[in-house]
Amino acid sequence: MKLIVQVPCLNEEATLPIVLAGIPKEIPGIDEIELLVIDDGSTDRTGEIAREFGAHVLRHPRPMGLAQSFRDGVDYALSHGADIVVNTDGDNQYPQERIGDLVAPVLAGEADIVIGDRQTHTIEHFSGFKKVMQRFGSWVVNKAAGTDLPDAASGFRAYSRSSLYALNVVTQFSYCMETIIQAGNKRLAISSVAIDTNPKTRESRLFSNMFEHMLKSGQAILRSYIMFKPWTIFATLATVFGLIGLFPFARYAVLLAAGDQGNHFQSLMLGTLLLIGALLSIALGVLSDLSKTNRILQEQALERLKEQQYGPTVRTTAATPRA
Numbered sequence: 001m002k003l004i005v006q007v008p009c010l011n012e013e014a015t016l017p018i019v020l021a022g023i024p025k026e027i028p029g030i031d032e033i034e035l036l037v038i039d040d041g042s043t044d045r046t047g048e049i050a051r052e053f054g055a056h057v058l059r060h061p062r063p064m065g066l067a068q069s070f071r072d073g074v075d076y077a078l079s080h081g082a083d084i085v086v087n088t089d090g091d092n093q094y095p096q097e098r099i100g101d102l103v104a105p106v107l108a109g110e111a112d113i114v115i116g117d118r119q120t121h122t123i124e125h126f127s128g129f130k131k132v133m134q135r136f137g138s139w140v141v142n143k144a145a146g147t148d149l150p151d152a153a154s155g156f157r158a159y160s161r162s163s164l165y166a167l168n169v170v171t172q173f174s175y176c177m178e179t180i181i182q183a184g185n186k187r188l189a190i191s192s193v194a195i196d197t198n199p200k201t202r203e204s205r206l207f208s209n210m211f212e213h214m215l216k217s218g219q220a221i222l223r224s225y226i227m228f229k230p231w232t233i234f235a236t237l238a239t240v241f242g243l244i245g246l247f248p249f250a251r252y253a254v255l256l257a258a259g260d261q262g263n264h265f266q267s268l269m270l271g272t273l274l275l276i277g278a279l280l281s282i283a284l285g286v287l288s289d290l291s292k293t294n295r296i297l298q299e300q301a302l303e304r305l306k307e308q309q310y311g312p313t314v315r316t317t318a319a320t321p322r323a
Contacts, residue, residue: 001029003103004082006036006073007055008066012090013044019088020053022096029107030084036076037090038069046090070175074164078310085159094156098195102158105191112163112188113179115149116156116195123197137217141177144225145184149192152180153217156195161313163188165306168299171220181224230292234285238278245274 005023009016020035027033035055039047041063050057058072070087077085084103088094094116105111120126120134134153141152153176159167167182169175183190226233248271307313 001083001107002032002034002081003027003030003084003086004034004036004077004080005086005088005099006038006070006077007050007088007090008038008040008069008073009042009046009050009090010040010063011042011044012046013042013049015092016046016049016090017053018092019090019096020050020055022092023088024097024099027100027103030103034080034082036073038073040064040066040069065172067169067171067175071169074159078161078164078306081311083161085161085164087155087157087159089155092198093200095195095198098156098193099158101193101195102156105193106158106160110189111191112160113183113190114158115151115180115190115192116154117149117151117192118154118156118197119194120151133214137177137214137221140221141180144221144229145181147180147184147190149180149190151192152177165303165310165313166299168302171223174217174220177217177220178224181221181228185228226288227292227295230288231285234281234288238281238285241274241278241281245271245278247271248274 007016007019012019016037020037023033023035025033035050035053037046037050037055037057039050039057039059041060047057047059056076058076060069060072064072073087074085084106086099086102088096088099098116102114102116105114121131123131126134134151138149138152142148155174155176163183166186166188167179169178171178180190248267252267252271
């Protein structure tokens, strides 16, 4: 059983030695542990430090973003025989000594994906607003994925080989939300392990402020939601437009019955436009549903292609309830 621990990095020379030194050298049930650092265009000694610790380094000539770093790391890990891939951060946010606890449910065949629950309500440097937004974001993701995960934004994760065959990251921002929504809708078994985070070492480089993070995360969640549950979105829009659109016609009928012969052309135009919006929503729902069917067939073909490229895998998990 081979484990590859991948660490996406951008100018992490100050904290990377602590991260790499903290990764366990031995884990029960794991025969081989390999370190992989994805150097996302760093201008400091990140790559040199990684090599000093014996890690393999994948380097981007310029920053490509967290999602691309994750994709490249997964491609390397699968092509080099990884049975489990753990993702951690180079800023030493996560307790590397807990990697053994993270992979244990995968080794036991109880989970395809395990997420480290940072217990965000206990993190001192998180503002009250950020804690609320973290809980709200996790709630939205859980609704879209059909899961019950306390910390959907955590990047401290373990993936089984079979789960990585099934997942396809398309976002350019962060893979965290997207992979949960995909995994939930593909009925992969997901569990959480409660962890404590290390003291904050720097500000996040994913976004300049909380509102940018909310906007980008919202876009990723909405895109994933439409991919898997298009009728939920478009049927809701059609219902809202249709009900509101009927109101001007009902008002016109009541006024006409009461003998009011006034000019109500504007109300009728508004109602007509809203009903057209409802019909367009239905049409978009049909097209999105057809696109969903086509995407499912393409993803099934892609999964078979991955098996041919990286080698077959045997799914050991059963229909385990997700927690």
